[in-house]
Amino acid sequence: MYPGCQNKPIRVPGQVLFPIDADERLSYRKDMMTIVDTHLHLTDPPFGDQIEEIRRRSREAGIETMVTPGYSVTACETIIAMKQQYPDLPVAYGIHPQFIPVMETEGASGTEARAGGEAGRIGELLTDWLARGRPIAVGEIGLDSRRGSSPMERQQQVFREQLAVAVAHDLPVVIHCVQSHPACLTILTEAAREASSAGRRLRGVIHRASCSREVAVAYAALGMYFSQGPDLFDVRRTRLRALAEWVPDDRLLLETDGPYSVNRKGEPAGPWDLPDVAVEWAGIRGCAVEHIFRVSRMNTRAVFGI
Numbered sequence: 001m002y003p004g005c006q007n008k009p010i011r012v013p014g015q016v017l018f019p020i021d022a023d024e025r026l027s028y029r030k031d032m033m034t035i036v037d038t039h040l041h042l043t044d045p046p047f048g049d050q051i052e053e054i055r056r057r058s059r060e061a062g063i064e065t066m067v068t069p070g071y072s073v074t075a076c077e078t079i080i081a082m083k084q085q086y087p088d089l090p091v092a093y094g095i096h097p098q099f100i101p102v103m104e105t106e107g108a109s110g111t112e113a114r115a116g117g118e119a120g121r122i123g124e125l126l127t128d129w130l131a132r133g134r135p136i137a138v139g140e141i142g143l144d145s146r147r148g149s150s151p152m153e154r155q156q157q158v159f160r161e162q163l164a165v166a167v168a169h170d171l172p173v174v175i176h177c178v179q180s181h182p183a184c185l186t187i188l189t190e191a192a193r194e195a196s197s198a199g200r201r202l203r204g205v206i207h208r209a210s211c212s213r214e215v216a217v218a219y220a221a222l223g224m225y226f227s228q229g230p231d232l233f234d235v236r237r238t239r240l241r242a243l244a245e246w247v248p249d250d251r252l253l254l255e256t257d258g259p260y261s262v263n264r265k266g267e268p269a270g271p272w273d274l275p276d277v278a279v280e281w282a283g284i285r286g287c288a289v290e291h292i293f294r295v296s297r298m299n300t301r302a303v304f305g306i
């Protein structure tokens with residue numbers, strides 16, 4: 001499935017599959033834009049206390065909506081509160097691998113401290129958030145091998161537990177994975193097998209995806225999507241850009257991960273930067289930017305149901 005990726009425009013010298021030239025590729029008609037930011041931390045500073053303004057600015061930039069994933073106990077509780085105020089905003093809940101130590105050691109609030117205990121607690125907490133918070137997904141969850149992260153064994157346990165809850169609730173997952181793709185693939189493969197033996201299906205997104213082609217093909221075979229944002233602007237990210245070039249049309253999603261990424265001006269990125277991301281991605285793939293808008297919008301509906 002998808003090894004050389006036939007499912008996208010292939011550049012053949014002298015043949016233009018999308019009737020565009022270089023200039024047209026980099027410009028677009030605003031009325032052709034249909035964009036969702038599939039990963040934005042709307043409750044975090046500097047966005048959290050100006051949600052109305054962020055939404056207005058996003059609408060003006062042609063962005064339909066944005067998905068806010070959770071990452072810690074505090075973030076998930078804040079997102080539940082936001083969801084009560086803005087019921088139309090799509091949200092997700094989960095514990096990010098880098099926030100496992102926060103739960104386990106700092107215990108800032110009673111809830112954080114309670115979450116750190118024995119195996120099974122994460123699953124209980126997540127189930128509670130899902131029941132209260134009307135999510136479209138579970139996330140962001142995953143593995144992260146960078147320094148300061150909690151032991152990999154613990155991360156894998158927390159990841160597995162959250163995947164099981166997502167499958168049981170028939171929700172897609174938003175995966176954060178840094179320098180741990182082989183282990184992540186193994187865990188997702190097991191989870192997909194368990195899901196299908198229970199008559200269910202694992203599906204989801206590898207966010208800010210940067211892995212080898214080999215792993216990406218295996219992720220795609222499991223039903224995973226690939227989202228990219230302002231990382232695409234950095235020409236030094238050769239692996240990430242090569243993967244972005246390969247991603248099949250039916251697995252491509254747009255995101256900013258704002259405010260935790262940087263736009264072309266060096267500012268924290270927001271949904272209004274997505275047209276720039278789409279232009280960059282179109283340039284990498286050699287297709288029209290409207291094509292990126294169109295396929296990413298369809299894929300957002302396919303994976304998240306929005």
Ligand SMILES: [Zn+2]
Nearest residue numbers: 039041140257
């Ligand atoms: Zn994020």
